[in-house]
Amino acid sequence: MPPLTDRLKRPLEDLRISVTDRCNFRCVYCMPKEIFGTAFQFLPRQDLLTFEEITRLGHIFADLGVQKIRLTGGEPLVRKGVETLVAELARIPGIKEVAMTTNGSLLTQERAKELRNAGLKRVTVSLDSLNDSTFQIINDVDFPVLRVLEAIDHAHAAGLSPIKINMVVKRGVNDQDIVPMAEHFRHTGHILRYIEYMDVGTANGWRLDDVVPAFEIVAAVSAHWPLDPVAPERAGDVAARFRYRDGAGEIGIISSVSQPFCTNCSRARLSPEGRLYLCLFGQSGYDLRALLRGGKTDTAVRGVIERIWTGRQVRYSEERRQDTVGLPKVEMFRIGG
Numbered sequence: 001m002p003p004l005t006d007r008l009k010r011p012l013e014d015l016r017i018s019v020t021d022r023c024n025f026r027c028v029y030c031m032p033k034e035i036f037g038t039a040f041q042f043l044p045r046q047d048l049l050t051f052e053e054i055t056r057l058g059h060i061f062a063d064l065g066v067q068k069i070r071l072t073g074g075e076p077l078v079r080k081g082v083e084t085l086v087a088e089l090a091r092i093p094g095i096k097e098v099a100m101t102t103n104g105s106l107l108t109q110e111r112a113k114e115l116r117n118a119g120l121k122r123v124t125v126s127l128d129s130l131n132d133s134t135f136q137i138i139n140d141v142d143f144p145v146l147r148v149l150e151a152i153d154h155a156h157a158a159g160l161s162p163i164k165i166n167m168v169v170k171r172g173v174n175d176q177d178i179v180p181m182a183e184h185f186r187h188t189g190h191i192l193r194y195i196e197y198m199d200v201g202t203a204n205g206w207r208l209d210d211v212v213p214a215f216e217i218v219a220a221v222s223a224h225w226p227l228d229p230v231a232p233e234r235a236g237d238v239a240a241r242f243r244y245r246d247g248a249g250e251i252g253i254i255s256s257v258s259q260p261f262c263t264n265c266s267r268a269r270l271s272p273e274g275r276l277y278l279c280l281f282g283q284s285g286y287d288l289r290a291l292l293r294g295g296k297t298d299t300a301v302r303g304v305i306e307r308i309w310t311g312r313q314v315r316y317s318e319e320r321r322q323d324t325v326g327l328p329k330v331e332m333f334r335i336g337g
């Protein structure tokens, strides 16, 4: 069967599933405490897709050509029993890889092993600084760097490698950590990925001035250790890859703002309550949960997703303008980056 493609000929290959809107961090660029404080109402349990519902959608998406699933959130490890879900998804015919993006705070040695045994292939661990005071200004819950570094070690020991480390760079907050982070992760086999701070959602009060563009990041790192560009592994990869000329490994740069990559975007995103988003900067999504709970057959649900994907023409980052930045958009913690 030919791959399902959208109006810009982009195939549907990856599915990112946000398994919860809750998180134990309050990163300033994602869930600022002033908005997501103790009074904030997260989704009630009955609104979340159950593991059975997620697995059912996993089968349908795999039928439509999805090969990679990434669990994210919120913080995916705050959802109880997520290992069971990993095991169900990893068993789906056609799914080659189940991965996870996590802040690492709950990734103990035990949990890393359980996830691996359940069939998780790889993890991406987010870490924005090696300096405790900077990291704590960002996570805003006093979480120490050392515990995240330990989580990375646990993931490595459990075989969840190669591990990617996500560092969101915000000017004036952690740009001084670009070089120390490179230094720390050189020679480890882990792939540090610098992410341009994005205008996802509206809660973070994003300003273009806060973005450190990719060229500046590459220049800062290569001034210490020369880098050579590397071809992407596949068309849908979002990170531009660079290899250290001295053989110390590679880094990635996700330049959604300065060099958008919508042309190759093959990702669908599912929110915790079962809404399908065609773009990280989507506004409302499509309610798949209503179909599942309304008694539709798999064939019917599949048909709906097919129609939605074939009509897709969004390419927000390529069209970003000053007046699109403030438009209502889904928050990052609901669709997981």
Ligand code: SAM
Pocket (backbone or CB within 6 Å): 023, 029, 030, 072, 073, 074, 075, 076, 101, 102, 103, 104, 124, 125, 126, 166, 167, 168, 195, 196, 197, 198, 199, 200, 204, 332, 333, 336, 337
């Ligand atoms: N809680 C998990 C974590 O932090 O890894 C998974 C969800 S988090 C939303 C996924 C990724 O999105 C993280 O690496 C995070 O740093 C990144 N992120 C969140 N808000 C962002 C923003 N405004 N711009 C760029 N990246 C962002």
Ligand code: SF4
Pocket (backbone or CB within 6 Å): 023, 024, 025, 026, 027, 030, 031, 073, 074, 075, 103, 126, 333
């Ligand atoms: Fe939580 Fe991840 Fe958002 Fe930070 S980036 S607040 S860890 S969901």
Ligand code: SF4
Pocket (backbone or CB within 6 Å): 256, 260, 261, 262, 263, 265, 278, 279, 280, 281, 314, 315, 316, 317, 318
């Ligand atoms: Fe994909 Fe939307 Fe990001 Fe473009 S802006 S790469 S379409 S998620």
